[in-house]
Amino acid sequence: MKEEKGKYIIIYPLYFDTKKSRKKGRKVPKKLSVRNPDPQKLFQIAQRLNLNPILEENKRHPRTWFTEKGRLKVKKVQSKTYILKLIGEKLVKQG
Numbered sequence: 001m002k003e004e005k006g007k008y009i010i011i012y013p014l015y016f017d018t019k020k021s022r023k024k025g026r027k028v029p030k031k032l033s034v035r036n037p038d039p040q041k042l043f044q045i046a047q048r049l050n051l052n053p054i055l056e057e058n059k060r061h062p063r064t065w066f067t068e069k070g071r072l073k074v075k076k077v078q079s080k081t082y083i084l085k086l087i088g089e090k091l092v093k094q095g
Contacts, residue, residue, distance in 0.1 A: 007075065007076055008054075008073045008074065008075060008076060009073070009074050009075075009076050009080045009083060010071055010072070010073055011042065011046075011071060011072040011073075011074060011083075011084065011087070012025070012061045012070075012071045012072075013037040013038065013039050013042060013070060013071075014026070014037075014061050014064060015027040015028060015084060016028055016032070016033045016034060016037040016042070016084075016087070016088055016091055017033060017034075017035070017036065017037055018030055018033040018034055018035050019035060019036075024063075025061065025063060025064070027081075027084055028084050028085060028088040029088075031092070032084075032085060032088030032089060032091070032092055033088060033091075033092075034091055034092060037091065039055060039057065039069065039070030039071070039072065040055070041091065041094065042072055042087060042091065043055040043072055045087050045090045045091060045094070046072055046074050046087060048090070049086055049087070049090070051074040051075055051077065051083065052074065052075040053072045053073065053074045054072065054073040054074075055070065055072060056070065056071050056072070056073060057069065057070045058070075059071045
């Protein structure tokens, strides 16, 4: 089954890493980020938010192909910024 372009959003753990600057790839404010975000935890949060996530553990962020592992693919129900903020809020609450 072929996926239609624009129906999914790609989310890397790097987007929520407190240790990264915005220039280095963090996409949410520091107050919505944590140290070393876990792709599994992001997957669970996305499931609870009914985003129909797909965890792709063998994928890496193109800029940090040598360290960061995994990414999420979630159904696009809102803008990417909105979805990242929702996930970031839940991630920070979990600790």
